[in-house]
Amino acid sequence: MDTNQYMEMFLEESRDHLQSLNEHLLDLEKDPTDSDAINEIFRSAHTLKGMSATMGYTTIAELTHDMENVLDLIRNDKLTADEDIVDVLFKCIDALQQMVDNVSNGDPEDAVDVKALVDKLNAIASGNANAAKPAAPVPSQNKAAAAVPKENVPKTDIDLTDIDMDLIENAKKSGLRALHVKIELADTCVLKAVRAYMVMSALDEIGEVIKSIPAAEDLEQEKFDYTFDLVLLTGEEETKVESVIERISEIKNVTVTLIQINNSAKKETSKNAPAPIAASKPKAPVKKKQAIQHHDNLKSGQSVRVGIEKLDSLMNLVGELVINKTRLEQIGNTHRIAELVETVEQMDRVTGDLQSIVMKVRMVPVGQVFNRFPRVVRDLAKELNKEVNLTIEGEDTELDRTVIDEIGDPLVHLIRNSMDHGIEHPDDREAKGKSRVGQVGLIARHEGNNVIIMVTDDGAGIDASVIRNKAVEKNIITQEDADNMTDAEAVRLIFLPGFSTSEVITDVSGRGVGMDVVRTTIEALGGVIDVETKKNEGSIFKIKLPLTLAIIQALLVNVQEEIYAIPLAAIDSTINITPEDIKTIQNKETIVIRGEIIPIVRLDKALNVKHIDENKETEEIYVVVVHIGDKKCGIMVDKLIGQQEIVIKTLGKLLSGIKVISGATVLGNGQIALILDVAILMQ
Amino acid sequence: MDQQEVSSSEVQIVAFKLKREEYGISILNVEEIKRLTDITRVPFTPEFIKGVMNLRGSVLPVIDLKKRIGLPDAEYSDATRIIVVKLEDITVGMIVDAVTEVLAIDSANITNSKQITSTESEAHSESNKFITGIGNLNNRLVILLNLPEILGLNSENK
Numbered sequence: 072m073d074t075n076q077y078m079e080m081f082l083e084e085s086r087d088h089l090q091s092l093n094e095h096l097l098d099l100e101k102d103p104t105d106s107d108a109i110n111e112i113f114r115s116a117h118t119l120k121g122m123s124a125t126m127g128y129t130t131i132a133e134l135t136h137d138m139e140n141v142l143d144l145i146r147n148d149k150l151t152a153d154e155d156i157v158d159v160l161f162k163c164i165d166a167l168q169q170m171v172d173n174v175s176n177g178d179p180e181d182a183v184d185v186k187a188l189v190d191k192l193n194a195i196a197s198g199n200a201n202a203a204k205p206a207a208p209v210p211s212q213n214k215a216a217a218a219v220p221k222e223n224v225p226k227t228d229i230d231l232t233d234i235d236m237d238l239i240e241n242a243k244k245s246g247l248r249a250l251h252v253k254i255e256l257a258d259t260c261v262l263k264a265v266r267a268y269m270v271m272s273a274l275d276e277i278g279e280v281i282k283s284i285p286a287a288e289d290l291e292q293e294k295f296d297y298t299f300d301l302v303l304l305t306g307e308e309e310t311k312v313e314s315v316i317e318r319i320s321e322i323k324n325v326t327v328t329l330i331q332i333n334n335s336a337k338k339e340t341s342k343n344a345p346a347p348i349a350a351s352k353p354k355a356p357v358k359k360k361q362a363i364q365h366h367d368n369l370k371s372g373q374s375v376r377v378g379i380e381k382l383d384s385l386m387n388l389v390g391e392l393v394i395n396k397t398r399l400e401q402i403g404n405t406h407r408i409a410e411l412v413e414t415v416e417q418m419d420r421v422t423g424d425l426q427s428i429v430m431k432v433r434m435v436p437v438g439q440v441f442n443r444f445p446r447v448v449r450d451l452a453k454e455l456n457k458e459v460n461l462t463i464e465g466e467d468t469e470l471d472r473t474v475i476d477e478i479g480d481p482l483v484h485l486i487r488n489s490m491d492h493g494i495e496h497p498d499d500r501e502a503k504g505k506s507r508v509g510q511v512g513l514i515a516r517h518e519g520n521n522v523i524i525m526v527t528d529d530g531a532g533i534d535a536s537v538i539r540n541k542a543v544e545k546n547i548i549t550q551e552d553a554d555n556m557t558d559a560e561a562v563r564l565i566f567l568p569g570f571s572t573s574e575v576i577t578d579v580s581g582r583g584v585g586m587d588v589v590r591t592t593i594e595a596l597g598g599v600i601d602v603e604t605k606k607n608e609g610s611i612f613k614i615k616l617p618l619t620l621a622i623i624q625a626l627l628v629n630v631q632e633e634i635y636a637i638p639l640a641a642i643d644s645t646i647n648i649t650p651e652d653i654k655t656i657q658n659k660e661t662i663v664i665r666g667e668i669i670p671i672v673r674l675d676k677a678l679n680v681k682h683i684d685e686n687k688e689t690e691e692i693y694v695v696v697v698h699i700g701d702k703k704c705g706i707m708v709d710k711l712i713g714q715q716e717i718v719i720k721t722l723g724k725l726l727s728g729i730k731v732i733s734g735a736t737v738l739g740n741g742q743i744a745l746i747l748d749v750a751i752l753m754q
Numbered sequence: 755m756d757q758q759e760v761s762s763s764e765v766q767i768v769a770f771k772l773k774r775e776e777y778g779i780s781i782l783n784v785e786e787i788k789r790l791t792d793i794t795r796v797p798f799t800p801e802f803i804k805g806v807m808n809l810r811g812s813v814l815p816v817i818d819l820k821k822r823i824g825l826p827d828a829e830y831s832d833a834t835r836i837i838v839v840k841l842e843d844i845t846v847g848m849i850v851d852a853v854t855e856v857l858a859i860d861s862a863n864i865t866n867s868k869q870i871t872s873t874e875s876e877a878h879s880e881s882n883k884f885i886t887g888i889g890n891l892n893n894r895l896v897i898l899l900n901l902p903e904i905l906g907l908n909s910e911n912k
């Protein structure tokens with residue numbers, strides 16, 4: 072059976088369910104009587120079991136099955152979700168996560184040893200089940216037949232799990248019957264796998280094979296003797312089925328028996344639980360449909376999953392379109408073709424809409440990333456012996472998918488950092504007059520063309536003097552520099568590479584654990600990170616990210632013969648000045664705008680551009696005032712060209728490492744403009 | 755590889771001129787040959803990097819091959835071409851004085867560059883590291899270039 076084509080779906084849905092398990096288990100931990108939470112947990116575990124069994128991942132199925140037993144007891148109030156049980160369940164989720172990751176990486180899923188977990192689950196289940204009288208199901212290993220009293224099992228000797236039972240029952244409603252087909256191949260049969268395949272495909276024509284013993288893969292690999300068992304859902308009579316199979320050669324014997332299931336004997340669980348999805352054979356369109364419907368119930372609304380690379384190429388194409396549109400615009404203007412200009416205006420609207428839609432499609436709520444943090448915080452608080460309450464705000468804030476993918480790790484870093492070094496131990500907090508429970512906040516919101524993500528804590532704050540000393544000690548700055556620094560500047564030193572050595576981690580402050588890595592990642596995304604801190608009141612790490620990476624508004628400027636693009640997001644204003652307006656302070660050129668003293672950067676000097684024709688002293692100088700955070704700076708250019716939408720392209724590997732240039736773009740006339748990295752330019 | 759099936763010992767190279775000498779690189783690395791177009795200078799790059807050009811919407815770095823291998827500068831002419839080469843995941847344009855032709859050289863007629871240089875020091879000299887060998891085609895000598903070394907993201911590129 073080829074399950075590869077369903078692999079992606081399986082992985083994605085598994086991850087969704089794992090996420091849901093994590094979330095609801097956290098809810099349950101907070102309130103063990105939360106019946107919605109336990110129902111959701113049960114539902115997710117159940118679905119996961121069905122899916123993994125379908126895909127042949129028996130270890131996952133086994134573990135989820137045993138989890139279900141415990142969950143069922145909790146659901147029926149026969150067991151209370153105390154700390155121990157929740158801990159075990161969390162460990163199970165971790166193991167499942169690991170297995171799903173293994174599957175995704177192409178490793179064997181069963182590389183994870185679940186034996187200990189299974190034993191624990193069984194111990195929990197049986198311990199309480201006994202106390203709670205026989206009504207509770209007896210936990211069992213993989214094959215759940217034991218969960219159903221033997222006499223109710225159909226008069227066939229095939230082992231059925233409750234998923235199979237559910238399926239059979241559902242089929243019954245649509246007028247199908249379940250048949251147990253036992254096939255014996257001739258001793259002389261050489262290609263057993265082929266025969267098995269032929270049987271399967273013959274049966275597929277008259278019904279649906281929902282189960283095979285041994286599993287389909289084993290059949291394919293000839294891992295069976297001369298007999299195998301199938302469960303077929305069909306509207307056909309037994310005799311018809313027999314005759315279909317007998318037509319295949321080298322088959323010695325076929326027995327077909329009807330499987331009957333006694334309704335009342337079925338585990339109560341399946342009544343509440345939704346119909347299991349995609350239980351046995353994803354090939355069957357019927358069940359695939361079920362799977363989708365089920366998904367819809369959870370998500371509501373119709374949606375399609377699309378690979379990110381498809382979106383990327385769509386984005387690229389739209390980018391090309393924008394460039395071409397600009398080119399047409401220019402042709403129209405240069406040659407004064409009114410009709411063309413009109414048409415291009417029309418096209419402008421369409422491309423604009425197209426672009427914003429593509430952009431929106433790529434937008435994902437940041438909650439996708441935030442969701443994993445309650446769990447992270449819980450585990451970390453336990454590990455550090457601290458009491459921490461995490462508040463999340465603005466999880467609906469949307470960000471480009473590429474940004475979302477990258478932002479997770481830096482955030483984990485920041486949260487760890489806040490909890491490890493920011494939040495004090497409960498006793499210390501009490502001594503300081505704070506509540507024992509520390510507050511960590513994860514906040515996202517829009518701010519113009521940016522998204523702000525903040526990690527806040529009400530911990531000890533960062534001690535600037537400790538940072539200063541550390542930086543001097545490590546030769547990052549001189550003592551003189553350190554003395555001249557404001558506290559805020561000193562605190563920012565934690566983002567410098569070299570600050571993150573193991574020695575620092577164990578130190579008093581400890582801030583700066585890999586902070587340079589965090590900064591690098593954020594900057595690679597075109598964002599900035601800053602920190603505000605107050606001693607004993609806590610710290611705020613503020614990340615500012617662009618909404619999207621691919622297309623930005625930029626101001627084009629001229630320096631010598633080159634055109635440079637300055638991202639509009641960084642621009643404050645543009646002004647004209649005369650050479651007399653430039654004053655020097657300690658040999659640094661500055662100008663005064665509305666009482667504000669702003670340093671000036673001559674772009675040609677900053678970029679080390681060779682002069683092609685010697686500067687005629689101009690009366691008028693163009694200055695673009697840019698800002699990063701609170702810092703402002705004036706960039707002196709030869710000419711302002713205008714504002715334009717540009718598509719960002721990388722300079723490629725050969726030219727990587729030019730810090731001041733963050734990329735390039737192709738202009739409408741085919742010329743290339745380099746995009747300036749304002750943050751670096753200002754340093 | 756196709757040409758190996760034709761003749762196991764034949765190497766196909768694209769031959770081009772730099773000054774008066776003829777050079778060659780394997781045809782397998784050549785993507786296309788373009789006329790000289792606008793090249794945008796990029797700051798903070800080594801001198802041999804001419805800048806970037808627009809190759810059908812993508813940004814392509816261009817290097818001046820003469821500068822790269824230490825030959826004296828010369829004006830560009832009508833014959834000047836940009837050979838777009840690809841090595842692994844790096845695509846680069848190389849400016850050459852003129853592209854001559856595609857040659858097939860029997861590998862028996864290729865002399866390893868180390869055999870030509872008489873002294874140890876010459877073998878390790880700057881210009882020699884860019885050369886893998888000399889192809890001899892009926893007394894027409896073609897200097898075969900070491901593409902990885904030319905595109906090498908080594909220290910001098912930083």
